[in-house]
Amino acid sequence: MARSRTTWRCQQCGYGAPKWLGRCPDCGEFGSFVEESAPAGVSGAGSADARPRAVTRLADVVTEDGQRILTGIAEFDRVLGDGLVRGSVVLIGGEPGIGKSTLLLQAAGRLGDSGVPVLYVCGEESLQQVRSRADRIGAKDGVALLPEVDVTAVEATVLAERPGVVIVDSVQTLFDPALDGVPGSVGQVRATAARLVRLAKTHDVTLIVVGHVTKDGTIAGPRVLEHVVDTVLYFEGDADHAFRIVRAAKNRFGSVSEIGIFEMTGTGLAEVGQPSGLLLAQRARGVAGSAVMATMEGSRPLLVEVQALVSPSYLPAPRRLSVGVDSSRLLQVLAVLERRAGIALGSYDVYVSVVGGIRVAEPAVDLPLALALASSKTDRPLPDGCVSFGEVGLTGDVRAVPHTDARVREARRMGLERAIVPDPQGRALPDGAIPVSTLSEAIGNVCGTDR
Ligand code: TYD
Ligand code: MG
Secondary structure, three states: OOEEEEEEEEEOOOOEEOOOOOOOOOOOOOOOEEEEOOOOOOOOHHHOOOOOOOOHHHHOOOOOOOOOOOOOOHHHHHHHHEEOOOOEEEEEEOOOOHHHHHHHHHHHHHHHHHHEEEEEEOOOOOOHHHHHHHOOOOOOOEEEEEOOOOOHHHHHHHHHHHOEEEEEHHHOOEEEEOOOOOOOOHHHHHHHHHHHHHHHHHHEEEEEEEOOOOOOOOOOHHHHHHOOOOOOOOOOOOOOOOEEEEEEEEEEEOOOOOOOEEEOOOOEEEEEHHHHHHHHHOOOOOOOOEEEEEEEEEEEEEEEEEEEEEEEEEOOOOOOOEEEHHHHHHHHHHHHHHHHHHHOOOOEEEEEOOOOOOEEEOHHHHHHHHHHHHHHHHOOOOOOOOOOOEEEEEOOOOOOOOOOHHHHHHHHHHHOHHHHHHHHOOOOOOOOOEEEHHHHHHHHHHHHOOO
């Protein structure tokens, strides 16, 4: 077979060159050249065949909904949107060592147990390494391993074996022999991923592809692939915490607001179905600067502890440090506390943190954050059993956020009866919820009025 020609193409302007160039002579961009392959014998791009093609009426298209393959790991199935859709391609991104291979081997074991044959393409680890991990997590039969990095061989094996699900770990180790670039380069990752996607779509193969990302997300991998796959999941969490969160960044077959919560244990990833209890377990009661927030992760309420420490500053520009909360939210809450609630923290260092390595991105964190800060400043603990949520506006008003009922219910389930919630403007509130319409009112309610 004739070897394909390859070209290097500038990703900014499309300029083609026979070899890699550091700077594009056409548009002047640096480092923008990516290798591309053109099949041998084809000159120029585009098709010369001008015959009209058959079109399909939208109403005549048969949908394949309902053909879902459940992995048997409920937290994983939830993020996928109720299992894997047949013939779809799922990309799982995450930093090295976060637990991608562990999760997928566990899923492979479960799928194998339920009679879905799985082909696990292990380009990163030897068969022995995969086996010893499988022994740890208890994955057993029904999983076939393929230690291969050549994408052509992977395609051929998939077509010969016809497994129910193919797992490729990882896309950075695969290479297309038609291209010169090293495995893991942008050109190789794109080309191999495109071939895998084509394989999945033309032969109805269900594919899960692993891709590594580093903290800044710049390394070739998931970011350049997001648009070619059906579903993109990111594995988050840091090595210092046991919690691992799988979050959907894109899902053609489900919601992107769902998350799956796992805990890394000595025997693989354990599902955390009721995370609130775990997150609040170590909470010290009766300590100033701690507030419990009811946040939403997808459709599920989750209770987390927001901590604040306010301490006199000896610096010309006092410190403001935040972990798990957006730092601009903190600055805004500090300004509102000073101007609208009379709590001035300009000469104090301020540290805030959400416990357990959780990140809270929703505006509803404003109220618990403000209460934790006020509590730390006044050195008065919030009352036992107090939980809060609500967005704080620049005028010091507390604004409603969605899912009030679910949040209050979760708090009651965990034994927190005193819920400080935004005034629902005439709508009914669940039992035990205390409506507040301004930040001062909320602080007066939980910290007492004299400051
Ligand atoms: P791994 O799945 O290899 O990460 P990735 O494929 O994302 O690079 O996970 C590796 C980490 O998980 C490693 O630090 C060891 C730890 N681990 C456990 O703590 N318990 C286990 O049962 C397993 C299999 C791994
Ligand atoms: Mg791995």
